[in-house]
Amino acid sequence: MALQKLARVEEIPPGRTKFFRLGSKTVVLANRAGQMYALQGICPHRNNPLEGAILWDHLLDCPWHHFQYDVRTGENHFPRNVYPADLPRLQEQVRPLKTYRVEVKEGDVWVDLE
């Protein structure tokens, strides 16, 4: 449990996201209506960075092919909801994003990257 200070809350206003590179790790912070979420910064679809990802309500939209992830759980929402189960190779593309624990203290955003 090693919390790391990542940003000031003002840097990520409600409805916005911000991408961070920390050595070999990447994180995307998403502010959904004042609640801050931290998720792995690389989209498991084609391993592209979630830099510039757009937040539509609770869904984080990857800028590359518009896959969508639920910021609360990291689960893929779209296209998992429409990909046919009989094509198993597609299931690999819709793996979830890892989620990290976040704490906001005195306007600083701390993330546990373990």
Next chain:
Amino acid sequence: MGKVARQVVEQAGIEVNVLLDKLVRAAGAEFTTFYYYTILRVNAIGFDGEGLKEIIEDARIEDRNHFEALTPRIYELGGALPRDIRGFADVAGCPDAYLPSNPRDMKAMLNVLVEAERCAVRTYTEICNMTFGKDHRTYDLALAILHEEVEHEAWFSEYLTEGPSGHFRRGTPGTSPYVRRFMSADIG
């Protein structure tokens, strides 16, 4: 490429290569969707399917029209379509609209269709937001496409009984009432 056409966009503060990447991805999504919608339309049979068939056809032809309308703008700005169609499919900005495991499940097919249109609505909203007040021609084009994508979403959503679309139907399949004027080579 239009030298000044590109310069004015650059000078307005748009990173033209970023915009071009978005336009190529959007064109890729239109092209792949045209392909997948062909398969969906073919499989829209039976009591439920026959009613859906015509709507899929409208959306399918209009998506092809979107591809046609985007392509000249890509080249005007100094971009190009990928030389290899496999690469084009890979960069397509929306996921593939696969035929459901049970092709007779019209509800599953409708979900595929409505989600594909929603992806398109988000795509063109993003391009409109990026170009608004800066790149007038791309904005005008993306907005025209957006009008049609919003209608497509509404048709499928209506079919899922999520609520009325308020539209009736196209006179002939895939008329593209908004995008037509950008297809200057097709229409005399």
